[in-house]
Amino acid sequence: MAVRAAVAGASGYAGGEVLRLLLAHPEVEIGALTGNSNAGQRLGALQPHLLPLADRVLDETTPEALAGHDVVFLALPHGQSAAVAEQLGPDVLVIDMGADFRLKNPADWERFYGSAHAGTWPYGLPELPGARAALEGSKRIAVPGCYPTAVSLALYPAYAAGLAEPEAVIVAASGTSGAGKAPKPHLLGSEVMGSMSPYGVGGGHRHTPEMIQNLSGVAAETVRVSFTPTLAPMPRGILATCSASARPGVTAESLRAAYEKAYADEPFVHLLPEGQWPATASVYGSNAVQVQVAYDAEVDRIIAISAIDNLTKGTAGGAVQSMNIALGLDESTGLTTIGVAP
Numbered sequence: 001m002a003v004r005a006a007v008a009g010a011s012g013y014a015g016g017e018v019l020r021l022l023l024a025h026p027e028v029e030i031g032a033l034t035g036n037s038n039a040g041q042r043l044g045a046l047q048p049h050l051l052p053l054a055d056r057v058l059d060e061t062t063p064e065a066l067a068g069h070d071v072v073f074l075a076l077p078h079g080q081s082a083a084v085a086e087q088l089g090p091d092v093l094v095i096d097m098g099a100d101f102r103l104k105n106p107a108d109w110e111r112f113y114g115s116a117h118a119g120t121w122p123y124g125l126p127e128l129p130g131a132r133a134a135l136e137g138s139k140r141i142a143v144p145g146c147y148p149t150a151v152s153l154a155l156y157p158a159y160a161a162g163l164a165e166p167e168a169v170i171v172a173a174s175g176t177s178g179a180g181k182a183p184k185p186h187l188l189g190s191e192v193m194g195s196m197s198p199y200g201v202g203g204g205h206r207h208t209p210e211m212i213q214n215l216s217g218v219a220a221e222t223v224r225v226s227f228t229p230t231l232a233p234m235p236r237g238i239l240a241t242c243s244a245s246a247r248p249g250v251t252a253e254s255l256r257a258a259y260e261k262a263y264a265d266e267p268f269v270h271l272l273p274e275g276q277w278p279a280t281a282s283v284y285g286s287n288a289v290q291v292q293v294a295y296d297a298e299v300d301r302i303i304a305i306s307a308i309d310n311l312t313k314g315t316a317g318g319a320v321q322s323m324n325i326a327l328g329l330d331e332s333t334g335l336t337t338i339g340v341a342p
Protein backbone atom coordinates (compact mmCIF):
# COMPACT_ATOMS: atom_id res chain seq x y z
CA MET A 1 0.00 0.00 0.00
CA ALA A 2 1.30 3.48 -0.86
CA VAL A 3 2.69 5.77 1.80
CA ARG A 4 0.41 8.82 1.89
CA ALA A 5 2.41 12.02 2.43
CA ALA A 6 1.32 15.60 3.12
CA VAL A 7 3.53 18.66 2.69
CA ALA A 8 3.01 21.78 4.83
CA GLY A 9 4.75 24.79 3.29
CA ALA A 10 4.26 23.47 -0.24
CA SER A 11 4.56 26.98 -1.72
CA GLY A 12 8.15 27.45 -0.45
CA TYR A 13 11.50 26.26 -1.76
CA ALA A 14 11.94 23.34 0.65
CA GLY A 15 8.31 22.25 0.18
CA GLY A 16 8.66 22.46 -3.60
CA GLU A 17 11.83 20.38 -3.56
CA VAL A 18 10.35 17.65 -1.38
CA LEU A 19 7.39 17.47 -3.76
CA ARG A 20 9.75 17.16 -6.75
CA LEU A 21 11.38 14.17 -5.06
CA LEU A 22 8.13 12.61 -3.81
CA LEU A 23 6.68 12.73 -7.34
CA ALA A 24 9.50 10.36 -8.37
CA HIS A 25 9.21 8.14 -5.28
CA PRO A 26 7.61 4.80 -6.19
CA GLU A 27 6.14 4.14 -2.73
CA VAL A 28 4.59 7.56 -2.08
CA GLU A 29 1.20 9.02 -2.90
CA ILE A 30 0.98 12.80 -2.46
CA GLY A 31 -1.87 13.93 -0.20
CA ALA A 32 -2.58 17.36 1.26
CA LEU A 33 -0.55 20.39 0.23
CA THR A 34 -0.78 23.41 2.49
CA GLY A 35 0.45 27.00 2.54
CA ASN A 36 0.04 30.16 4.52
CA SER A 37 -0.38 33.43 2.58
CA ASN A 38 -0.76 31.36 -0.62
CA ALA A 39 -3.55 29.09 0.67
CA GLY A 40 -6.27 28.91 -1.99
CA GLN A 41 -3.75 29.30 -4.85
CA ARG A 42 -3.09 26.66 -7.53
CA LEU A 43 0.28 25.01 -7.03
CA GLY A 44 0.93 25.49 -10.76
CA ALA A 45 1.04 29.26 -10.21
CA LEU A 46 3.67 28.91 -7.45
CA GLN A 47 5.76 25.87 -8.43
CA PRO A 48 5.38 25.70 -12.23
CA HIS A 49 8.10 23.02 -12.49
CA LEU A 50 5.85 20.52 -10.65
CA LEU A 51 3.62 19.93 -13.66
CA PRO A 52 1.78 16.80 -12.39
CA LEU A 53 0.55 18.81 -9.38
CA ALA A 54 -0.25 22.03 -11.26
CA ASP A 55 -4.01 21.89 -10.62
CA ARG A 56 -3.78 21.08 -6.92
CA VAL A 57 -5.02 23.92 -4.70
CA LEU A 58 -3.20 24.74 -1.43
CA ASP A 59 -5.14 24.32 1.82
CA GLU A 60 -4.54 26.32 4.99
CA THR A 61 -1.98 24.67 7.29
CA THR A 62 -4.36 23.18 9.88
CA PRO A 63 -4.41 19.88 11.83
CA GLU A 64 -7.56 18.93 9.89
CA ALA A 65 -5.86 19.39 6.50
CA LEU A 66 -2.82 17.38 7.62
CA ALA A 67 -4.83 14.55 9.26
CA GLY A 68 -5.09 11.09 7.70
CA HIS A 69 -1.53 10.80 6.33
CA ASP A 70 1.27 8.35 7.04
CA VAL A 71 3.95 11.04 6.72
CA VAL A 72 3.78 14.81 7.14
CA PHE A 73 6.67 16.97 5.93
CA LEU A 74 6.87 20.38 7.63
CA ALA A 75 8.64 22.95 5.44
CA LEU A 76 7.76 25.95 7.60
CA PRO A 77 9.75 28.90 8.98
CA HIS A 78 11.70 28.29 12.21
CA GLY A 79 9.50 28.21 15.26
CA GLN A 80 6.32 27.25 13.37
CA SER A 81 6.75 23.46 13.34
CA ALA A 82 6.33 22.61 17.02
CA ALA A 83 2.74 23.88 17.30
CA VAL A 84 1.72 21.98 14.15
CA ALA A 85 3.59 18.80 15.14
CA GLU A 86 1.97 18.52 18.55
CA GLN A 87 -1.43 18.31 16.90
CA LEU A 88 -0.40 15.36 14.73
CA GLY A 89 -0.83 11.91 16.29
CA PRO A 90 2.06 9.80 17.63
CA ASP A 91 1.58 7.25 14.83
CA VAL A 92 2.20 9.78 12.06
CA LEU A 93 5.79 10.15 10.83
CA VAL A 94 6.48 13.88 11.16
CA ILE A 95 9.57 15.17 9.34
CA ASP A 96 10.55 18.71 10.25
CA MET A 97 12.72 20.43 7.66
CA GLY A 98 13.00 23.50 9.90
CA ALA A 99 15.33 23.94 12.85
CA ASP A 100 12.90 23.46 15.75
CA PHE A 101 14.01 19.99 16.87
CA ARG A 102 17.66 19.83 15.73
CA LEU A 103 19.51 21.07 18.80
CA LYS A 104 19.99 19.10 22.01
CA ASN A 105 20.93 22.00 24.27
CA PRO A 106 18.00 24.35 25.07
CA ALA A 107 20.45 27.17 25.87
CA ASP A 108 21.85 26.99 22.31
CA TRP A 109 18.34 27.19 20.88
CA GLU A 110 17.39 30.15 23.06
CA ARG A 111 20.61 32.01 22.21
CA PHE A 112 20.41 31.59 18.44
CA TYR A 113 16.65 31.42 17.82
CA GLY A 114 15.37 33.59 20.67
CA SER A 115 12.38 31.50 21.77
CA ALA A 116 11.61 28.55 24.05
CA HIS A 117 13.15 25.24 22.96
CA ALA A 118 10.55 22.77 21.63
CA GLY A 119 12.60 19.57 22.09
CA THR A 120 15.00 17.27 20.24
CA TRP A 121 14.11 14.65 17.62
CA PRO A 122 16.25 11.94 15.95
CA TYR A 123 18.60 13.75 13.59
CA GLY A 124 18.23 13.15 9.86
CA LEU A 125 21.87 12.91 8.81
CA PRO A 126 22.11 9.12 8.37
CA GLU A 127 25.84 9.18 7.60
CA LEU A 128 26.76 10.28 11.14
CA PRO A 129 27.71 7.37 13.45
CA GLY A 130 24.63 6.00 15.23
CA ALA A 131 22.17 8.14 13.26
CA ARG A 132 20.61 5.34 11.22
CA ALA A 133 19.76 3.30 14.31
CA ALA A 134 17.97 6.31 15.82
CA LEU A 135 15.98 6.90 12.61
CA GLU A 136 14.79 3.30 12.13
CA GLY A 137 11.13 3.12 13.10
CA SER A 138 11.14 6.70 14.43
CA LYS A 139 7.96 8.76 14.15
CA ARG A 140 9.75 12.09 14.44
CA ILE A 141 12.74 13.33 12.40
CA ALA A 142 14.63 16.65 12.54
CA VAL A 143 16.25 17.34 9.16
CA PRO A 144 19.63 19.12 9.55
CA GLY A 145 20.36 22.63 8.35
CA CYS A 146 21.97 22.79 4.92
CA TYR A 147 25.34 24.19 6.09
CA PRO A 148 25.63 21.67 8.96
CA THR A 149 25.00 18.85 6.47
CA ALA A 150 27.83 20.01 4.20
CA VAL A 151 30.24 20.78 7.05
CA SER A 152 29.56 17.65 9.11
CA LEU A 153 30.11 15.38 6.11
CA ALA A 154 33.35 17.22 5.22
CA LEU A 155 34.84 17.02 8.71
CA TYR A 156 33.33 14.22 10.74
CA PRO A 157 35.70 11.44 9.53
CA ALA A 158 38.72 13.48 10.66
CA TYR A 159 37.21 13.98 14.13
CA ALA A 160 35.88 10.44 14.46
CA ALA A 161 39.37 9.09 13.68
CA GLY A 162 41.03 11.46 16.18
CA LEU A 163 43.10 13.19 13.48
CA ALA A 164 42.03 16.82 13.96
CA GLU A 165 42.55 19.33 16.77
CA PRO A 166 39.26 20.54 18.28
CA GLU A 167 39.00 23.88 16.52
CA ALA A 168 37.57 24.00 12.99
CA VAL A 169 37.56 27.00 10.66
CA ILE A 170 34.86 26.91 8.01
CA VAL A 171 34.01 29.19 5.11
CA ALA A 172 31.04 28.07 3.06
CA ALA A 173 29.35 29.56 0.00
CA SER A 174 25.62 29.04 -0.51
CA GLY A 175 23.26 29.63 -3.38
CA THR A 176 20.45 32.08 -2.75
CA SER A 177 17.65 29.50 -2.43
CA GLY A 178 19.10 28.75 1.03
CA ALA A 179 17.45 31.96 2.18
CA GLY A 180 13.94 30.84 1.18
CA LYS A 181 11.43 32.31 -1.22
CA ALA A 182 10.11 35.23 0.81
CA PRO A 183 11.40 38.53 -0.68
CA LYS A 184 14.42 40.07 1.09
CA PRO A 185 16.29 43.23 -0.06
CA HIS A 186 19.76 41.62 0.10
CA LEU A 187 18.56 38.90 -2.28
CA LEU A 188 17.50 41.23 -5.09
CA GLY A 189 19.04 40.11 -8.37
CA SER A 190 20.97 43.39 -8.61
CA GLU A 191 22.54 42.75 -5.19
CA VAL A 192 23.46 39.12 -5.79
CA MET A 193 24.40 38.82 -9.45
CA GLY A 194 28.12 39.06 -10.15
CA SER A 195 29.04 39.35 -6.46
CA MET A 196 29.92 37.22 -3.46
CA SER A 197 29.43 38.51 0.05
CA PRO A 198 29.81 37.23 3.62
CA TYR A 199 27.12 37.41 6.29
CA GLY A 200 26.67 36.20 9.87
CA VAL A 201 30.41 36.82 10.44
CA GLY A 202 31.95 36.46 13.90
CA GLY A 203 30.10 33.49 15.30
CA GLY A 204 26.59 34.82 14.79
CA HIS A 205 25.17 32.23 12.43
CA ARG A 206 22.53 29.93 13.95
CA HIS A 207 24.03 26.86 12.29
CA THR A 208 27.22 27.14 14.38
CA PRO A 209 25.83 25.26 17.44
CA GLU A 210 24.48 22.53 15.14
CA MET A 211 27.96 22.02 13.64
CA ILE A 212 29.50 21.96 17.13
CA GLN A 213 26.90 19.40 18.22
CA ASN A 214 27.63 17.11 15.27
CA LEU A 215 31.43 17.32 15.36
CA SER A 216 31.66 17.12 19.15
CA GLY A 217 29.35 14.10 18.98
CA VAL A 218 32.01 12.09 17.16
CA ALA A 219 35.16 13.68 18.64
CA ALA A 220 36.78 12.89 21.97
CA GLU A 221 36.14 16.46 23.17
CA THR A 222 34.13 19.59 22.41
CA VAL A 223 35.00 21.01 18.99
CA ARG A 224 35.06 24.80 18.69
CA VAL A 225 33.86 26.16 15.35
CA SER A 226 34.51 29.43 13.50
CA PHE A 227 31.91 29.58 10.72
CA THR A 228 31.66 32.22 8.00
CA PRO A 229 28.85 31.82 5.46
CA THR A 230 28.93 33.61 2.13
CA LEU A 231 26.26 34.19 -0.47
CA ALA A 232 27.12 33.11 -4.01
CA PRO A 233 25.40 34.21 -7.25
CA MET A 234 23.77 30.85 -7.98
CA PRO A 235 20.30 29.48 -7.17
CA ARG A 236 21.42 26.21 -5.53
CA GLY A 237 24.50 24.64 -4.01
CA ILE A 238 26.85 24.82 -1.04
CA LEU A 239 30.62 24.54 -1.18
CA ALA A 240 32.05 24.17 2.33
CA THR A 241 35.79 24.68 2.81
CA CYS A 242 36.78 23.43 6.26
CA SER A 243 40.13 23.22 7.99
CA ALA A 244 41.60 22.21 11.32
CA SER A 245 45.10 21.69 12.69
CA ALA A 246 46.27 18.11 12.33
CA ARG A 247 47.04 16.08 15.44
CA PRO A 248 50.70 15.02 15.80
CA GLY A 249 51.60 12.12 13.52
CA VAL A 250 48.88 12.69 10.93
CA THR A 251 49.96 12.02 7.35
CA ALA A 252 48.25 12.44 4.00
CA GLU A 253 47.89 8.64 3.91
CA SER A 254 46.31 8.27 7.35
CA LEU A 255 43.90 11.10 6.57
CA ARG A 256 42.85 9.58 3.26
CA ALA A 257 42.42 6.18 4.89
CA ALA A 258 40.05 7.62 7.52
CA TYR A 259 37.82 9.15 4.83
CA GLU A 260 37.90 6.01 2.68
CA LYS A 261 36.80 3.96 5.67
CA ALA A 262 34.02 6.40 6.66
CA TYR A 263 32.51 6.59 3.19
CA ALA A 264 33.20 3.14 1.70
CA ASP A 265 29.56 2.03 1.95
CA GLU A 266 27.70 5.33 1.79
CA PRO A 267 25.28 5.49 -1.13
CA PHE A 268 25.30 9.29 -1.41
CA VAL A 269 28.74 10.43 -0.27
CA HIS A 270 31.47 10.30 -2.90
CA LEU A 271 35.04 10.69 -1.72
CA LEU A 272 36.55 11.97 -4.94
CA PRO A 273 39.74 10.50 -6.40
CA GLU A 274 42.86 12.33 -5.26
CA GLY A 275 43.42 15.55 -7.18
CA GLN A 276 39.74 16.06 -8.03
CA TRP A 277 37.78 18.71 -6.12
CA PRO A 278 34.10 19.09 -5.21
CA ALA A 279 31.95 21.43 -7.30
CA THR A 280 28.37 22.50 -6.73
CA ALA A 281 27.51 22.03 -10.42
CA SER A 282 28.25 18.31 -10.10
CA VAL A 283 25.57 17.74 -7.44
CA TYR A 284 22.89 20.09 -8.80
CA GLY A 285 19.45 18.54 -8.17
CA SER A 286 20.92 15.31 -6.81
CA ASN A 287 21.24 13.85 -3.32
CA ALA A 288 24.97 13.29 -3.80
CA VAL A 289 27.69 14.79 -1.64
CA GLN A 290 31.17 15.27 -3.05
CA VAL A 291 33.99 15.23 -0.49
CA GLN A 292 37.74 15.70 -0.81
CA VAL A 293 40.40 15.97 1.86
CA ALA A 294 44.05 17.08 1.80
CA TYR A 295 46.87 17.46 4.29
CA ASP A 296 48.68 20.80 3.99
CA ALA A 297 52.12 19.96 5.35
CA GLU A 298 53.29 23.61 5.23
CA VAL A 299 50.89 24.57 8.02
CA ASP A 300 50.13 21.11 9.37
CA ARG A 301 46.41 21.48 8.64
CA ILE A 302 43.64 19.26 7.38
CA ILE A 303 41.61 20.79 4.55
CA ALA A 304 38.26 19.11 3.87
CA ILE A 305 35.87 20.33 1.19
CA SER A 306 32.33 19.24 0.39
CA ALA A 307 29.70 20.17 -2.17
CA ILE A 308 25.96 19.56 -1.85
CA ASP A 309 22.76 20.88 -3.35
CA ASN A 310 21.31 22.79 -0.39
CA LEU A 311 17.73 21.99 -1.40
CA THR A 312 18.35 18.29 -2.13
CA LYS A 313 20.85 16.61 0.25
CA GLY A 314 20.78 19.83 2.31
CA THR A 315 17.01 19.65 2.92
CA ALA A 316 14.46 17.65 0.96
CA GLY A 317 16.73 14.80 -0.18
CA GLY A 318 17.99 14.32 3.36
CA ALA A 319 14.36 14.33 4.49
CA VAL A 320 13.34 11.63 1.98
CA GLN A 321 16.48 9.55 2.74
CA SER A 322 15.60 9.69 6.46
CA MET A 323 11.93 8.90 5.73
CA ASN A 324 13.02 5.80 3.82
CA ILE A 325 15.07 4.61 6.80
CA ALA A 326 12.26 5.33 9.28
CA LEU A 327 9.77 3.38 7.14
CA GLY A 328 12.11 0.44 6.52
CA LEU A 329 12.42 1.17 2.79
CA ASP A 330 15.69 1.00 0.88
CA GLU A 331 17.47 4.21 1.85
CA SER A 332 18.00 5.32 -1.74
CA THR A 333 14.40 4.88 -2.93
CA GLY A 334 13.26 7.84 -5.01
CA LEU A 335 16.64 9.57 -4.77
CA THR A 336 19.33 10.04 -7.36
CA THR A 337 23.07 10.67 -7.37
CA ILE A 338 22.83 11.81 -10.97
CA GLY A 339 23.35 15.55 -11.36
CA VAL A 340 22.59 17.97 -14.20
CA ALA A 341 25.44 19.28 -16.34
CA PRO A 342 26.64 21.60 -17.68
Ligand SMILES: NC(=O)C1=CN([C@@H]2O[C@H](COP(=O)(O)OP(=O)(O)OC[C@H]3O[C@@H](n4cnc5c(N)ncnc54)[C@H](OP(=O)(O)O)[C@@H]3O)[C@@H](O)[C@H]2O)C=CC1
Nearest residue numbers: 009011012013014035036037038075076098178180181182
Ligand atom coordinates in the same frame (compact mmCIF):
# COMPACT_ATOMS: atom_id res chain seq x y z
N1 LIG B 1 15.97 26.74 1.55
C1 LIG B 1 16.85 25.88 2.03
O1 LIG B 1 17.91 25.61 1.41
C2 LIG B 1 16.61 25.19 3.31
C3 LIG B 1 15.49 25.38 4.07
N2 LIG B 1 15.30 24.68 5.22
C4 LIG B 1 14.17 24.91 6.09
O2 LIG B 1 12.93 24.66 5.48
C5 LIG B 1 11.95 25.53 6.02
C6 LIG B 1 11.29 26.26 4.87
O3 LIG B 1 12.28 27.02 4.21
P1 LIG B 1 12.10 27.56 2.74
O4 LIG B 1 11.26 26.65 1.95
O5 LIG B 1 13.45 27.91 2.28
O6 LIG B 1 11.27 28.91 3.02
P2 LIG B 1 10.23 29.63 2.05
O7 LIG B 1 10.13 31.03 2.54
O8 LIG B 1 10.58 29.40 0.65
O9 LIG B 1 8.84 28.88 2.36
C7 LIG B 1 8.20 28.99 3.61
C8 LIG B 1 6.92 28.20 3.59
O10 LIG B 1 6.29 28.29 4.87
C9 LIG B 1 4.97 28.84 4.73
N3 LIG B 1 4.73 29.73 5.88
C10 LIG B 1 5.23 30.97 6.11
N4 LIG B 1 4.80 31.44 7.31
C11 LIG B 1 4.02 30.46 7.84
C12 LIG B 1 3.27 30.35 9.04
N5 LIG B 1 3.25 31.35 9.94
N6 LIG B 1 2.56 29.22 9.25
C13 LIG B 1 2.57 28.22 8.34
N7 LIG B 1 3.24 28.28 7.17
C14 LIG B 1 3.97 29.38 6.93
C15 LIG B 1 4.99 29.60 3.42
O11 LIG B 1 3.67 29.65 2.93
P3 LIG B 1 3.15 30.85 1.95
O12 LIG B 1 4.13 30.93 0.83
O13 LIG B 1 1.84 30.31 1.49
O14 LIG B 1 3.05 32.06 2.76
C16 LIG B 1 5.90 28.71 2.58
O15 LIG B 1 5.18 27.62 2.07
C17 LIG B 1 12.67 26.51 6.97
O16 LIG B 1 12.50 26.11 8.30
C18 LIG B 1 14.10 26.36 6.54
O17 LIG B 1 14.95 26.55 7.61
C19 LIG B 1 16.21 23.76 5.63
C20 LIG B 1 17.36 23.54 4.94
C21 LIG B 1 17.66 24.29 3.74
Ligand SMILES: CC(=O)N[C@@H](CCC(=O)OP(=O)(O)O)C(=O)O
Nearest residue numbers: 099145146147174175176178179
Ligand atom coordinates in the same frame (compact mmCIF):
# COMPACT_ATOMS: atom_id res chain seq x y z
C1 LIG C 1 21.82 31.50 1.89
C2 LIG C 1 21.08 31.51 3.20
O1 LIG C 1 20.56 32.52 3.61
N1 LIG C 1 21.03 30.35 3.85
C3 LIG C 1 20.34 30.20 5.12
C4 LIG C 1 20.44 28.79 5.63
C5 LIG C 1 19.40 27.88 5.07
C6 LIG C 1 19.22 26.59 5.83
O2 LIG C 1 19.42 25.48 5.57
O3 LIG C 1 18.97 26.67 7.04
P1 LIG C 1 17.76 26.43 7.91
O4 LIG C 1 17.11 25.16 7.59
O5 LIG C 1 18.29 26.42 9.29
O6 LIG C 1 16.95 27.62 7.61
C7 LIG C 1 20.91 31.13 6.17
O7 LIG C 1 22.11 31.36 6.20
O8 LIG C 1 20.15 31.53 7.04
